[in-house]
Amino acid sequence: MKDFFLVFKNLTRKPLRLFLTMFATFVAFLIYGTLTTFQVAIDSGVELSADDRLIAVNKINFTQPLPISYVNRVKGVENITGVTHLNWFGGYYQDPQNVIVMFAVDEGSFLDVYNELIMTDEEISNWMQNRQGLIAGEAIAARLGWSVGDRVPVNSNIFTQSNGSSAWEFDIVGIYSGEDAQTDTNSVYFHYDYFNETQSFGQDYIGFMGIRTADPQLNESVIKAVDDMFANTPFETETVPEKAFNQAFIEQIGNLSLILGSVVFAAFFIILVIVGNSMVLAIRERTGEIGVLKTLGFKSERIFMMVLAESLLLALMSGALGLLATSAVVDLINGITAIQLPVLILKQEIILEAIAIMVALGLITGIIPAVNALRLNIITALSRQ
Numbered sequence: 001m002k003d004f005f006l007v008f009k010n011l012t013r014k015p016l017r018l019f020l021t022m023f024a025t026f027v028a029f030l031i032y033g034t035l036t037t038f039q040v041a042i043d044s045g046v047e048l049s050a051d052d053r054l055i056a057v058n059k060i061n062f063t064q065p066l067p068i069s070y071v072n073r074v075k076g077v078e079n080i081t082g083v084t085h086l087n088w089f090g091g092y093y094q095d096p097q098n099v100i101v102m103f104a105v106d107e108g109s110f111l112d113v114y115n116e117l118i119m120t121d122e123e124i125s126n127w128m129q130n131r132q133g134l135i136a137g138e139a140i141a142a143r144l145g146w147s148v149g150d151r152v153p154v155n156s157n158i159f160t161q162s163n164g165s166s167a168w169e170f171d172i173v174g175i176y177s178g179e180d181a182q183t184d185t186n187s188v189y190f191h192y193d194y195f196n197e198t199q200s201f202g203q204d205y206i207g208f209m210g211i212r213t214a215d216p217q218l219n220e221s222v223i224k225a226v227d228d229m230f231a232n233t234p235f236e237t238e239t240v241p242e243k244a245f246n247q248a249f250i251e252q253i254g255n256l257s258l259i260l261g262s263v264v265f266a267a268f269f270i271i272l273v274i275v276g277n278s279m280v281l282a283i284r285e286r287t288g289e290i291g292v293l294k295t296l297g298f299k300s301e302r303i304f305m306m307v308l309a310e311s312l313l314l315a316l317m318s319g320a321l322g323l324l325a326t327s328a329v330v331d332l333i334n335g336i337t338a339i340q341l342p343v344l345i346l347k348q349e350i351i352l353e354a355i356a357i358m359v360a361l362g363l364i365t366g367i368i369p370a371v372n373a374l375r376l377n378i379i380t381a382l383s384r385q
Helices: 002-012 015-047 069-075 107-113 121-129 138-144 192-198 216-229 242-251 256-285 287-295 300-335 348-375 378-383
Strands: 053-058 080-088 099-105 133-137 151-156 167-178 187-191 208-213 237-241
Touching: 002 015, 002 300, 015 242, 015 256, 015 300, 015 348, 053 216, 053 242, 069 080, 069 208, 069 216, 080 107, 080 192, 099 138, 099 192, 107 121, 107 187, 107 208, 121 133, 121 167, 133 138, 138 167, 167 192, 187 192, 208 216, 216 237, 237 242, 256 300, 256 348, 300 348
Parallel strands: 099 187, 133 167
Antiparallel strands: 053 208, 053 237, 080 099, 080 208, 133 187, 151 167
């Protein structure tokens, strides 16, 4: 306890230096916590992908359509337990900048293939019966202020109706949640038949197919069977596991892991230099005091541990404050409904990694001044008093 008191007093004897050093370290851990949480949220779309779900798109690229007749043909492939189809709608609500992730889907098969979306039986029944019915995720419903029973107009920046209008009228019949906290609830789904009958062009074409297999180990054989079925046709397919499809989609906007990792590395490298220099300077200023402690009977090993503890305490205090701030920032971002992002969660794994970094930072920045204190000769130390 006495040693801890000495460590704490030494750490706080220069308040301005302590504040500046802690603030710099605090910012580094805030950056680490926030960016890592964001990366985990983005990657969750890949990690939460169903292992037994495949995506079949046009082989040219996923923006090209496929004939709707393909769906029934794929249903006959062995080891497939469910097939549905989706069309990107390109929707926006009220303002073209207010983009909605919105798909026209086959309501009869969609929830069987994407069974991680949770609704009540009543909501499902209402959706099946209402041709203009629309279901929205909890996150986007909160962002747009939608509730079950509302009738809303949604425009498309791609499609127009046969009457020339780009606005479709929908009845909100269900608000779905996710089976996992990070399941996407930022999307909207409506009846393909309603869309197909009213659009001015592109009838009887779909964007892509979602396919469920009997077992993930059978994915490769199913992929081959589907793609072979449509080989050498005007609309060849490319079928891939959903996880690979989502990963490829994310990589189109750049290597986020590399970008975020580089920012975090740069922040910690700078902090390593700042804290290291601060600790060396602090111990150098106390050279005479260390000589006095050794004269009073403090063993060199004990002083070594006290210096190291001071560096560790600095890193742990600053890092803990950084993580607390990260938690507040995450809650703030999740509460801003105008921002369309995956749910951010400061996971236990991130906290444990941060603690490990704190310990490593404390040891690395403290080891040089601690060794100097260990080797310091009493006569030399007192001569600098």
